[in-house]
Every structure is written in structure tokens, then in C-alpha cells.
Amino acid sequence: MNKLAAAVFCAVLYSRVVAALPVGDDSHATPVSSVSSSPSITVALGEGAVATTTSGDAVLPSPTVPYASDDPNYWLWNETTMEDPEPIRGSLGGSILGPQNVPIDKQNPDLLAAPTTDNGDVGNAKWPFGLSKNRLVSGGWIRTQNVEQMPLAKAMAGANIRLEPGAIRELHWHNVAEWAYVLEGSTQITSVDQLGRNYVATVNKGDLWYFPPGIPHSLQATNDSAIGTEFLLIFPSGTFGDDNTFLLTDWLAHTPKEVIAKNFQNSIEDWDQIPSRDLYIFPGVALPSDQKPPFDPNGQIPQPFFFEFSKVKPTQYSGETVKIADSTTFPISTEIAVSEVTVEPGAMRAMHWHPTQDEWGLFLEGTARATIYAASGNAQTFDYQPGDISYVPTGWGHYIENTGNTTLRFLEIFNTDRFEDVSLEQWLALTPPALVKQHLQLSDNTIAKFNKTKNYVVGPNKSS
Numbered sequence: 001m002n003k004l005a006a007a008v009f010c011a012v013l014y015s016r017v018v019a020a021l022p023v024g025d026d027s028h029a030t031p032v033s034s035v036s037s038s039p040s041i042t043v044a045l046g047e048g049a050v051a052t053t054t055s056g057d058a059v060l061p062s063p064t065v066p067y068a069s070d071d072p073n074y075w076l077w078n079e080t081t082m083e084d085p086e087p088i089r090g091s092l093g094g095s096i097l098g099p100q101n102v103p104i105d106k107q108n109p110d111l112l113a114a115p116t117t118d119n120g121d122v123g124n125a126k127w128p129f130g131l132s133k134n135r136l137v138s139g140g141w142i143r144t145q146n147v148e149q150m151p152l153a154k155a156m157a158g159a160n161i162r163l164e165p166g167a168i169r170e171l172h173w174h175n176v177a178e179w180a181y182v183l184e185g186s187t188q189i190t191s192v193d194q195l196g197r198n199y200v201a202t203v204n205k206g207d208l209w210y211f212p213p214g215i216p217h218s219l220q221a222t223n224d225s226a227i228g229t230e231f232l233l234i235f236p237s238g239t240f241g242d243d244n245t246f247l248l249t250d251w252l253a254h255t256p257k258e259v260i261a262k263n264f265q266n267s268i269e270d271w272d273q274i275p276s277r278d279l280y281i282f283p284g285v286a287l288p289s290d291q292k293p294p295f296d297p298n299g300q301i302p303q304p305f306f307f308e309f310s311k312v313k314p315t316q317y318s319g320e321t322v323k324i325a326d327s328t329t330f331p332i333s334t335e336i337a338v339s340e341v342t343v344e345p346g347a348m349r350a351m352h353w354h355p356t357q358d359e360w361g362l363f364l365e366g367t368a369r370a371t372i373y374a375a376s377g378n379a380q381t382f383d384y385q386p387g388d389i390s391y392v393p394t395g396w397g398h399y400i401e402n403t404g405n406t407t408l409r410f411l412e413i414f415n416t417d418r419f420e421d422v423s424l425e426q427w428l429a430l431t432p433p434a435l436v437k438q439h440l441q442l443s444d445n446t447i448a449k450f451n452k453t454k455n456y457v458v459g460p461n462k463s464s
């Protein structure tokens, strides 16, 4: 058979296959058989592949499965909607007859009435800090999240800590690194490294600190303002918890006093008033914000443990911004990278994935939804409010859409030295168009408009 004959034969065979294909049970889906209604000629692509061309457009490949539904699958309500939400989407679902926690349902439209594109099992990718048990102490509080709350979150754990002016998170160390973002106020940090070099800095709102694994440190709210401080801590280990910290007072309370006195070559009486148990967080007297560390014959820590992230100029997209801090700008931070993103109403953090690292997120302002695609047809949509944690494992595709009418602001945090992501649009823009076309049956014009420059955030859709 010559090529043309083969193509015609295949086309005949194909039209029979199409006629026999089930249309699918989604009533919104365009039936495959409608393809044959558009005027088309058939050309051979070689090796038995067949493609049709429609007027105006070049080669269009042959569909082998029904088209996806055109249903936009918007979120169906928000927190200000007056009516009680019902798990109904189009012809699917039914009202709730039993008890209902209305505020929770209002916050989670995409759990109660999921987009029809959601499927299978993804695991829980939302944890509000407000559902963590809060430990109240004299001088502040601490609440934490790790794999116990979110089994997906294997690579990082978080803590949210509040210190009143002068309050101290006592001198301690742990076997994993500690990264922090100051949410409010300012925090004074101190440290001494393994070579005996010391460090003191005051870290302000929107700024970061980082301590490498095992390096001792303390955190204290300054009295620069009446509010004290609140910050987010991230540990690059999903199982990290309070039990894994080594505290100065805890150690000494559990060491024979004879040994303490021998260690420091003084008398037991000198240690009369040390605490009998750990202090953990306790009220204290703030030291001057600009205080210098004591004279250190060993010198100062060469790479700062503190980074003025608040002073980094964000990259501006159409009404949206992104700024990144990783070891390229904050060299000591070799295990944590962060991207702080703002998204205006109607806009979206574009569809992407992170090739090598899990993402731990904290929502700071506004409301959002994200669909997390976990391969093999598994996808689930979650809604987020300020104070919520999100988690996306390595490689899982996602977007983050502003669902409100105010600016959405969030942190994306990774256990890596370099921020990295792969953009869906850039990938498709830089792949041979004929190949993209054979997957998605898009017009040449649509493909030609894909942007070859990576856009982290895309604006409201002006074409729909």
C-alpha cells in the first residue's frame, strides 16, 4: 500500500472506531462523534498515524477518547454567601439532612461540592493552624503542625510562636535546621557556632532567620513595640516536634550538680538557683535591639543567620508580585527556600510543579483555592483562608487561585537550597507545536500565543 492509500484505509477504520466509542457519562462532554461533523480531510503522518485537518487550521490529530467537559467548575459559594451551603453541583449531589457545621462548609466549597474534575485520592493538603492544639505559656504561646496533623507533609514541619515583649524562647538546639519568617513585631536572635563564633541580630516583620542543624540559639521578643513578636518556624523534617529540642535548662536540671560544678570549675553553691525543670518559653527583660554580641576572640559567624527579606524588591507581574529567598541570596539557608507571592483578585499563581522538592505553604491574607494533581487521575481541590497550611509533594501539579476580592498573599516554602519550578505554559510554549497539537487538539493560533517567558502569576482571564 502506498502512503495515501494507507491513510484513506486508516481514516475509514478510524470513523468506524469513533462511531463505536462510548460518549462518556458526563452530560457536559462534547460527544466524540461530533468531530466527524466538521469538514475534514485526512493526511498521513507516517507509521500508520492519522490526522485530520479542518478548514483554517493545520494538522489536527485524531481523538481516541471523548473530549473533556467544558464545565468551568467554579467554586460555588464563599464565606459571605447567605444561604447554608449544600453539596449539590449541577445534577449531582443532594441536600444535607443531618447536622451541618455551616462555617466550615462555607470555607470549603470545593470539599463539599467538588469540581467534577476532582477524582480519586490525594490525601489531606489543608491544615488550619487554628486546629492545632495551642500550648499557652507565661509570655506567649506555641502551636505546631507535623505529619501527625498532615500525613502528606513528610519533608517539613511548622510552628507558629507568639512572644510578648521581652519573652524568651530559651537557649536550645535541635538536630534539624530552623528557618523563620517574622509575621509581626521583631525578634532578637542569638547564636554561637561550633567554632565558637557568636552572633546577635534583631529580625523585623517580613524578615528571615536560619540556624543550621545542631547550632544553639535563642529567640526573644524585643520591646521595640508594645506587641512583642509572632513568627513562623519551619523545620526540614516532617516528623519534627517539640520533643526533639535540647534545652539549656532541661539539660542542667538533669545533670548531677557535682558534674556541673566540675565542668565549670566552681562550686555547687554557684548553681544554687538554676531551674529544676525546663523554662521553654518564659517572660524576660528585653535587651536593646541594637545590642552587639559579647567580644568574641574567635570572631563572628561569617554568613549571617538573618536576611532582610522585607527589603527584597518583588518581581512585578500584571498586578501580582513574587519574591524569592534561597541560598543564592541568603547563603546560610541551604535547606530552606521561600517564595512570597501576592495575587490580585481574579488572578492566579499559574499551573506548575516543583521538580525536586515538596512545598509547605502558609496563607497570610485573602482566600484561595488550589487543585492538587497527584498523577494517575488523582486530583483534589482545597480552599484556603489566612492561617491555613497547604502541602504539595514533589512533582504534584497545582495552581493557587485568588477566590476573593482582596489581595491574596502566601508563602511557598521548600526544603532545598534553590527555588525551582516548572511552568505548564512555558513547557508547552517551548515544545514543538505539532507535538502539543497532537495531544490537545488546539488551534495553531492558540499554541502560538503560549508565553515562552515563565509567568509565576497570571492575571484575570480577559479572553473568557
Ligand SMILES: *[C@@H]1O[C@H](CO)[C@@H](O)[C@H](O)[C@H]1NC(C)=O
Residues within 6 Å of the ligand: 223, 224, 285, 286, 287, 288
Ligand atoms: C526596652 O528595653 C530596654 C532595655 O532593657 C530599655 O532600655 C527600654 O527603656 C525599654 N523600652 C520600653 C519602651 O519599655
Ligand SMILES: *[C@@H]1O[C@H](CO)[C@@H](O)[C@H](O)[C@H]1NC(C)=O
Residues within 6 Å of the ligand: 077, 078, 079, 080, 081, 082, 403, 404, 405, 406
Ligand atoms: C461571594 O459570593 C457571592 C455570591 O454568593 C458574590 O456575590 C460575592 O461577590 C462573592 N464574594 C467574593 C469576595 O468573591
Ligand SMILES: *[C@@H]1O[C@H](CO)[C@@H](O)[C@H](O)[C@H]1NC(C)=O
Residues within 6 Å of the ligand: 080, 405
Ligand atoms: C468584597 O466582598 C465582600 C463580601 O462579598 C463585600 O462586602 C465587600 O464590599 C467587597 N469589597 C470590595 C472592595 O469589592
Ligand SMILES: *[C@@H]1O[C@H](CO)[C@@H](O)[C@H](O)[C@H]1NC(C)=O
Residues within 6 Å of the ligand: 317, 449, 451, 452, 453, 454, 455
Ligand atoms: C509573556 O510574559 C512576559 C512576562 O510576564 C510579558 O512581559 C510578555 O508581555 C508576555 N508575552 C505575551 C506575548 O503575552
